[in-house]
Amino acid sequence: MYSLQGIGISAAAEDVYLSLVERGPTTAAELAHVLHVTPHAMTAAVGELIALGLVAPDGAGLVAHPPRAALDALVESRSRDLATLRDGVEELTRFWHDHHAESAGYIEIVRTEAGRTAISRRLYDEATEQIRALTIGYSGRSARPNMMAPGCREALSRGVRTSVVYGPQVLHDRPAREAVQNSIDLGEQARVFTGVPLNMGICDDRFALVCPPASDWDRRHHIVVRRSDLLEALIGVFESYWQIAVPLPNAVDTADDTGAAPTAETRQLLTCLSGGLTDESIARELGVSERTVGRRITRLQELLGARTRFQLGVQASRHGWL
Structure with a gap:
């Protein structure tokens, strides 16, 4: 299966783009029905894709653009950011050796x-x-x-x-x-x-x-x-x-599309995941079993439409939970 998660595109936007590629020009309402997402979530996903140049309006519907031109620009931008980071680290290293x-x-x-x-x-x-x-x-x-x-x-x-x-x-x-x-x-x-x-x-x-x-x-x-x-x-x-x-999560409980809000324990779980803690360490932190931790992570992935833990972090951030 094709995956766009490596460039930070949300799971919902990925589903919309792949569906448009397969189906051809389609309205947002039809896509929302096919993908079983709310109109608000569909609007956010389409906006994300339009901003990247992957999707454009086509009359009453939406059409998927070829990915090469749009994503090449994104790759170039990320490459410049990493080059800046590498240059800065090299300069700092040279300074340290000559301090x-x-x-x-x-x-x-x-x-x-x-x-x-x-x-x-x-x-x-x-x-x-x-x-x-x-x-x-x-x-x-x-x-x-x-x-x-x-x-x-x-x-x-x-x-x-x-x-x-x-x-x-x-x-x-x-x-x-x-x-x-x-x-x-x-x-x-x-x-x-x-x-x-x-x-x-x-x-x-x-x-x-x-x-x-x-x-x-x-x-x-x-x-x-x-x-x-x-x-x-x-x-x-x-x-x-x-x-x-x-x-990392802030203290503001912002409602998501379903009307739910993250509890203090959910924010604590997301903090532990962001910090790279293992399920065993998270279980000790929350005072629950590893199986319970796994179930809670799976439930959050289902709630936010995330296929991986990486996508869970992206989606939680987009919902205002991070």
């Missing part, structure tokens, strides 16, 4: 615990517009427990836009997940991605704080990068990760 060259006025290396604590707090205290961050949490020997960053609550209460991409390892620990959820409930926009390589925070567009992983937490370095081409590159690195990361 002892402290003569550059826009770079400061902080080696003491007091200095690291102070600059970490400044990241939140001095922000007036936005904070963008990548985080893999605390790691290495002597690492402290993961918790909400000092100053984060106050920054959110001031209305500072906070966007964070978490490495999935942060979500493997219950206190850490609770801290992340507390931040989200306060207004943080959070996503998760498996390839996050380090801890980094960007205060407005004024300075970045970079903390590469270290085998011993007490021997790590904090690197402050002020306005420069390097800071612009770090902002580009964050934006690339943000675009390809998966959203």
